[in-house]
Amino acid sequence: MKMIYKTWLFVFLSCYCHAQGLQISGKVTDEKGEPLIGASVVEKGTGNGTVTDGSGTYSLAVGYSNATLVVTYVGYNKVERELNGIASQDFALSDATVLNQVTVVGSRNLNRSSTDTPAPVDVIDIREVTTKQGQLDVNQLLQFAAPSFNSNRQTGSDGADHVDPASLRGLGPDQTLVLINGKRRHQSALVNLFGSRGRGNTGTDLNAIPAAAIERIEILRDGAAAQYGSDAIAGVINIVLKESTDQLTVNANAGMFKAKYRFDDKKFDGLNYNINANYGLKIAKKGFVNLTADYNSRDHTNRANTVASEADLARRQYGDPEIRNAAIYYNAKIPLGSNFQFYSFGGLNERSGDAYAWTRFADDDRNIPSVYPNGFDPIITSKIKDRSVAAGFRGVWKSWDIDLSNTYGFNKFHFGVKNSLNRSLGERSQTSFDAGGFQLGQNVTNLNISRFYKNIMQGLNVAFGGEFRTERYKIFAGEEASYRNYDPQFAGGSQGFPGYSPADVTNHTRSNVGVYVDLEADVTKQFLIDVAGRFERYSDFGSTLNGKLGLRYKVTDALALRGSVSTGFRAPSLAQKYFNSTFTNFVNGQPVEVLLANNNSAVTKALGIPELKQETSQNASLGITFTPASGLSVTVDGYYVKVKDRVVLTGQFSDDDEDIGALLKDLRVGKAQFFTNALEYTTTKGLDVIVAHSMRLGVGRLSTTVAANFNWMELGPVNTVPKLAGKEDIYFDERERRFVLASAPPSKINLTFDYSVSKFSAMLRFIRFGEIKLANWDYMIDTYSPKVQTDLTLNYKFTKNVSLSIGGSNILNVYPDKFQPALTESGGAWDPVQMGSNGAFFFTRLGLRF
Numbered sequence: 102m103k104m105i106y107k108t109w110l111f112v113f114l115s116c117y118c119h120a121q122g123l124q125i126s127g128k129v130t131d132e133k134g135e136p137l138i139g140a141s142v143v144e145k146g147t148g149n150g151t152v153t154d155g156s157g158t159y160s161l162a163v164g165y166s167n168a169t170l171v172v173t174y175v176g177y178n179k180v181e182r183e184l185n186g187i188a189s190q191d192f193a194l195s196d197a198t199v200l201n202q203v204t205v206v207g208s209r210n211l212n213r214s215s216t217d218t219p220a221p222v223d224v225i226d227i228r229e230v231t232t233k234q235g236q237l238d239v240n241q242l243l244q245f246a247a248p249s250f251n252s253n254r255q256t257g258s259d260g261a262d263h264v265d266p267a268s269l270r271g272l273g274p275d276q277t278l279v280l281i282n283g284k285r286r287h288q289s290a291l292v293n294l295f296g297s298r299g300r301g302n303t304g305t306d307l308n309a310i311p312a313a314a315i316e317r318i319e320i321l322r323d324g325a326a327a328q329y330g331s332d333a334i335a336g337v338i339n340i341v342l343k344e345s346t347d348q349l350t351v352n353a354n355a356g357m358f359k360a361k362y363r364f365d366d367k368k369f370d371g372l373n374y375n376i377n378a379n380y381g382l383k384i385a386k387k388g389f390v391n392l393t394a395d396y397n398s399r400d401h402t403n404r405a406n407t408v409a410s411e412a413d414l415a416r417r418q419y420g421d422p423e424i425r426n427a428a429i430y431y432n433a434k435i436p437l438g439s440n441f442q443f444y445s446f447g448g449l450n451e452r453s454g455d456a457y458a459w460t461r462f463a464d465d466d467r468n469i470p471s472v473y474p475n476g477f478d479p480i481i482t483s484k485i486k487d488r489s490v491a492a493g494f495r496g497v498w499k500s501w502d503i504d505l506s507n508t509y510g511f512n513k514f515h516f517g518v519k520n521s522l523n524r525s526l527g528e529r530s531q532t533s534f535d536a537g538g539f540q541l542g543q544n545v546t547n548l549n550i551s552r553f554y555k556n557i558m559q560g561l562n563v564a565f566g567g568e569f570r571t572e573r574y575k576i577f578a579g580e581e582a583s584y585r586n587y588d589p590q591f592a593g594g595s596q597g598f599p600g601y602s603p604a605d606v607t608n609h610t611r612s613n614v615g616v617y618v619d620l621e622a623d624v625t626k627q628f629l630i631d632v633a634g635r636f637e638r639y640s641d642f643g644s645t646l647n648g649k650l651g652l653r654y655k656v657t658d659a660l661a662l663r664g665s666v667s668t669g670f671r672a673p674s675l676a677q678k679y680f681n682s683t684f685t686n687f688v689n690g691q692p693v694e695v696l697l698a699n700n701n702s703a704v705t706k707a708l709g710i711p712e713l714k715q716e717t718s719q720n721a722s723l724g725i726t727f728t729p730a731s732g733l734s735v736t737v738d739g740y741y742v743k744v745k746d747r748v749v750l751t752g753q754f755s756d757d758d759e760d761i762g763a764l765l766k767d768l769r770v771g772k773a774q775f776f777t778n779a780l781e782y783t784t785t786k787g788l789d790v791i792v793a794h795s796m797r798l799g800v801g802r803l804s805t806t807v808a809a810n811f812n813w814m815e816l817g818p819v820n821t822v823p824k825l826a827g828k829e830d831i832y833f834d835e836r837e838r839r840f841v842l843a844s845a846p847p848s849k850i851n852l853t854f855d856y857s858v859s860k861f862s863a864m865l866r867f868i869r870f871g872e873i874k875l876a877n878w879d880y881m882i883d884t885y886s887p888k889v890q891t892d893l894t895l896n897y898k899f900t901k902n903v904s905l906s907i908g909g910s911n912i913l914n915v916y917p918d919k920f921q922p923a924l925t926e927s928g929g930a931w932d933p934v935q936m937g938s939n940g941a942f943f944f945t946r947l948g949l950r951f
Contacts, residue, residue, distance in 0.1 A: 271845025
């Protein structure tokens with residue numbers, strides 16, 4: 102609570118601090134010269150803006166003479182214009198046509214700006230962010246740019262080491278819907294089994310999309326299942342690809358971590374480097390194709406040397422995995438006459454990774470000393486292939502905007518193991534294995550139809566449409582030696598990651614059809630109402646109907662109230678329904694064979710575990726937007742999300758259990774767990790606060806931003822089955838509860854100062870990560886106290902075509918609190934928490950633009 106008071110104190114103090122720059126005035130009209138009342142006029146890149154009055158005129162003080170103004174009005178095309186020192190600026194906006202509409206997530210109105218929506222929308226300019234941050238992938242860019250977005254880099258977590266799980270407002274990674282250019286993005290085939298975030302969840306691999314291909318990212322911080330369908334309980338992330346032409350952009354980035362807690366004397370490790378290029382070609386009069394090529398490389402870090410004796414070690418290698426990532430993406434639009442266009446976008450991404458598993462020491466029963474005299478550190482390798490393509494036609498027919506598209510996405514995850522052995526094979530064991538893997542394919546056919554009626558009330562937008570989606574999930578087996586036990590006296594399968602066996606192989610499909618209607622009306626110039634409803638039917642679990650009501654009321658030109666209520670749903674993923682595997686887990690440092698049984702297995706049926714059903718949600722939000730002075734904006738949004746029948750991964754039942762023990766012994770496993778709708782409900786209450794202030798300071802301009810997210814999560818009772826009644830503490834124990842709670846950190850606060858003068862700019866940022874509590878293997882609470890990370894970036898533009906950035910993230914080399922490695926989930930001194938455990942990162946970036 103103390104941090105909330107400090108944030109509000111900054112808000113009110115900021116209200117008294119604003120500066121006057123060049124005074125701009127003018128008039129905004131339509132093509133016929135009629136005034137547009139309430140048009141938005143904003144200084145680009147700042148929160149400084151105003152709206153036109155009853156005669157269409159405006160007045161605004163901007164920070165410098167060559168600032169850019171952005172003018173928007175519902176139903177009209179956006180206009181951007183550099184001032185070039187001219188104080189009188191009139192704008193004539195043309196009617197929006199299908200070829201140049203601006204779509205903002207959260208609204209079906211094709212030309213509504215993000216500031217006009219009844220729900221909070223963050224719009225992140227990727228070019229600006231990448232210039233001022235050292236992070237090279239999309240997950241980490243958003244982790245430090247959006248306070249309600251959280252992504253933890255995992256280690257010792259099998260597949261999650263290679264795909265970072267991410268979430269909004271503390272909900273699950275699979276409760277956030279991801280779109281590209283407004284079209285549904287496929288999820289990763291991976292289901293997260295280990296680590297402190299995303300446990301038991303699937304999610305979307307944002308890092309498969311190169312940042313160099315992205316123009317902006319829109320984050321809708323509100324439930325939107327009634328608008329967009331399954332997975333949108335927490336919100337929607339819409340990635341908008343670049344459309345620029347006749348411009349070549351090349352960026353080269355490199356950085357390293359300051360090494361600490363290593364077993365050698367290296368001063369730096371974890372070399373990260375990236376090179377990307379983007380170029381656009383014009384096609385016909387208003388068409389284009391924009392191409393991006395991107396290569397990213399990340400080396401291992403090691404932070405395992407945290408204890409005095411090797412006897413206290415769990416892993417000799419603890420840190421980031423090695424990753425090599427290559428991507429090619431495109432975005433294209435081709436006009437077909439004056440009212441229609443063909444569009445297409447998509448790309449290919451291939452990633453290979455090496456991640457260390459837990460150490461097998463020399464005297465370990467699973468080691469063969471003649472093969473590894475000093476023990477060994479198994480390496481789990483990955484080959485991840487991700488591809489997607491979307492194509493469609495968009496046009497205007499008798500004032501109706503029509504958009505018909507088809508989007509296909511595919512993700513394949515192929516595991517390997519090296520520096521390992523199959524103990525049951527003895528000395529003749531190989532040391533490298535093909536461990537098999539899984540894949541997910543998704544195809545979506547989508548039809549959206551809308552029309553804007555200017556003369557009904559102050560503007561009515563009618564939208565409706567439908568969607569048909571099919572999905573296929575497969576598990577494929579590894580080679581025999583990766584899973585087979587050749588001698589029952591010893592552990593079988595490849596050490597570090599046993600391969601998938603023929604018994605694990607699965608091939609399942611499902612389909613669903615959905616229809617929606619969305620009505621958005623400016624009842625008056627002050628009052629907006631949005632009503633949406635959606636019906637969906639799934640082939641594997643039935644139907645669902647959801648609705649949403651959103652309101653926005655402008656009390657004055659400077660103050661608006663907004664809010665929404667909605668219901669939502671998330672269909673359990675095919676991976677949650679059909680994933681099964683036998684793997685080795687560590688309890689107090691000791692190996693145990695664990696069966697993860699699928700929802701239709703002999704174990705789940707014997708226990709009477711019901712089939713997975715959809716999660717449902719109730720969402721509510723209420724907020725204000727306030728611009729008390731030129732250059733100052735404040736938004737505050739409170740939210741409430743209740744998710745019923747939440748799907749989780751249960752705790753592990755042992756082979757000495759009276760109900761399940763005999764069955765597990767027959768299967769030759771020590772423990773078993775499964776997916777089920779175990780939590781009757783979770784409730785998440787939170788507050789998002791964003792304060793942005795821009796002013797002239799000396800000969801330059803200072804922009805200050807406070808962005809904060811505060812979260813409170815409560816877990817409801819456990820839904821169990823009659824055969825397991827009284828065993829709720831195993832079914833979903835304290836460790837598992839803490840993992841869910843850790844996905845909703847109580848706070849993250851970002852304070853950023855950005856100063857620019859002429860060709861030079863500097864960014865100083867402080868990020869406070871809130872307290873996290875996790876239960877270790879002794880069921881004692883490990884408390885990660887709040888920490889503050891400091892980032893600094895300096896940028897200089899030598900010419901308009903060449904710029905150089907140097908800087909550091911966490912430059913004071915702050916680490917989370919340390920704990921006993923053998924008792925943490927990850928086997929290191931730290932569980933994966935928000936700020937990471939690699940310490941300071943220093944980087945440089947060279948940007949070329951021609």
